Amino acid sequence: MPPTPRTSRTLTDEDLAAFKTRLCDVAEAMFAAAGADNVSMRQIAAALGVSPMTPYRYFANREAILAEVRIRGFERFAALLEAAYAATSGDAAAKAAAMGREYVDFALANANTYRLMFGEHSQEDSDESPLGRAVARARATLSVYGDGLIRAGMAEAEARAMEGLIWSTLHGAVTLELAGTTPPGSAHETLRLLGRFALRG
Amino acid sequence: MPPTPRTSRTLTDEDLAAFKTRLCDVAEAMFAAAGADNVSMRQIAAALGVSPMTPYRYFANREAILAEVRIRGFERFAALLEAAYAATSGDAAAKAAAMGREYVDFALANANTYRLMFGEHSQEDSDESPLGRAVARARATLSVYGDGLIRAGMAEAEARAMEGLIWSTLHGAVTLELAGTTPPGSAHETLRLLGRFALRG
DNA sequence: CCAAGTTGTTTACACCGTAAATTTACACTG
């Protein structure tokens, strides 16, 4: 069978971006359904209706696709947290509680995406990298909590450290549940407990 | 090249167990060095000086080896926590603090083993399964903390839930650091903070 | 001594990520 390229010669920057976006959309859905490890390059290409090697013209390799999807995941995540913050009326504690709920709900409802986001991605998240910036954006939503502590008289450094503790607890709760180490519902239970005595107004 | 089997006919139960142990020792070391995903069956077999298919006579498949190594990891982990408990003189808070330190140290010093232990292992940890029992043993060491709370007047159910919260925080802190999402040292910092206001005697 | 069964080996298959060669179709020259 002869090759059947139907190109329009040297593709535009937006054509290029469009393909990348389309590929990421498809890959993201497949990853979410089966876990990133169980989706091959060939499967992604087939789902796009394109030959197995075509994606390599747009991404250096498989890892580059994972990196891109990770970034998109963090951005979606951050947007949800920000929305939860904006949609909640009340004091900082109420907003923080809503964000905590959103955090756990997102992780449990998008297990494979969350696993991909927080899996071992070799290179560290320098604030310069796109991934680092996406992570920073998600992390920044946590500052609502620290801000409340500062208003209550806590030193800034300490308040920021407390944010790290809250984050650790949320992350630990959902990953333990996602791994099957703790039974279903544990994460929400932990969240409830955390809110009870870490968010007393 | 002709096959060169030098067997001694129908191997004893302890011969069988010995091979499994030897294989797990080797596999564990290779996993620790390179990460489980980067170690193939063929590599393990080669390291054992045996042909690629021989391990399959002792383990159903690769996943069965991972499961076994996971169990051994949890047992080693539990033993360390128990040792930290036994070696610490003082009240429950001091013992709990020592165990928390041991927890974080183990995870950071055995990153790949820890990742394997708490990675997605498909089947849940029923208390009937060997893995479930190994997990339960590690988890049981946490009860020291809950016991202290109960002595301080907290209801039992609540105290056990608090153990889950502590576990989540420790697990979250180390996995965030192992993933590179938080900078080195963060887990110890979180541990310090946790101990400060969760362990006030 | 022979048939059966246990052990380890070799071989084989379908899949993977991706490097390299190949084909196609456009955008240019003349």
Next chain:
DNA sequence: CAGTGTAAATTTACGGTGTAAACAACTTGG
């Protein structure tokens, strides 16, 4: 308009994976 260079997509090919199946070497029960 013919010819050519080249970007885009394809096919092919290579070394790797997990593991099923066939096979060879041996021990043992009859």
